[in-house]
Amino acid sequence: MLELMNRRDLLLKCAALGGLTLGPGVSIAEALEWGAPQNVERTPTAWDELGPFYKKNAPHLAQMRLASDAGLPLSVSGQVFDTRGNAIEGATLEVWQANDAGLYDLDGYRYRAALVADRAGKYAFESVMPGHYPGRVCQHVHYLVQAPGCKPLTTQLYFATDPVFAGDPQRNYTKDPLIQSAELVRPVTIGRTPGGPACAVTFEIVLERL
Numbered sequence: 001m002l003e004l005m006n007r008r009d010l011l012l013k014c015a016a017l018g019g020l021t022l023g024p025g026v027s028i029a030e031a032l033e034w035g036a037p038q039n040v041e042r043t044p045t046a047w048d049e050l051g052p053f054y055k056k057n058a059p060h061l062a063q064m065r066l067a068s069d070a071g072l073p074l075s076v077s078g079q080v081f082d083t084r085g086n087a088i089e090g091a092t093l094e095v096w097q098a099n100d101a102g103l104y105d106l107d108g109y110r111y112r113a114a115l116v117a118d119r120a121g122k123y124a125f126e127s128v129m130p131g132h133y134p135g136r137v138c139q140h141v142h143y144l145v146q147a148p149g150c151k152p153l154t155t156q157l158y159f160a161t162d163p164v165f166a167g168d169p170q171r172n173y174t175k176d177p178l179i180q181s182a183e184l185v186r187p188v189t190i191g192r193t194p195g196g197p198a199c200a201v202t203f204e205i206v207l208e209r210l
């Protein structure tokens with residue numbers, strides 16, 4: 001994310017100073033994507049437990065949140081890379097989480113989805129901030145990510161705003177014994193939408209090649 005922001009700042013500065021001209025119809029977002037550096041070494045995403053609530057055959061449905069659902073709306077997006085920095089088109093991401101009340105749907109597939117990364121390795125889904133539940137310390141979203149030629153990854157996404165971290169996840173992430181790396185605790189952006197407050201998180205996934 002830091003690299004992306006730095007690159008964006010660089011391109012904006014170049015455009016402002018005349019060092020870069022965007023052709024007709026070309027947006028800064030497209031320029032960023034086209035100019036993305038390749039072969040940047042990346043650290044594999046830390047492993048985390050699969051947990052007991054995984055179910056196969058989740059629907060290919062990125063919109064998990066229904067309008068009537070309780071909870072703070074949550075948008076999650078990211079990209080899937082290999083450790084050489086190549087985006088992995090077609091990677092499959094299975095995600096599942098508790099609802100706002102901390103309950104998993106064990107009978108059906110609410111808050112469960114199977115997603116496919118696009119040409120740029122990007123994925124996104126719409127959900128709610130998961131609730132806490134007995135037996136686990138922190139709010140989290142489970143991931144199982146697979147791609148041909150790569151080691152499957154099970155991991156979990158955590159939220160820097162979780163009260164457990166007391167505002168300092170770098171120091172306090174070990175309060176949840178399942179969190180192996182502070183990198184799994186992601187910053188949260190909260191904003192206002194026509195429907196009320198909503199939050200957004202980015203979570204980049206890096207897979208190891210076999």
Ligand SMILES: [Fe+2]
Nearest residue numbers: 051136140142
């Ligand atoms: Fe869980």
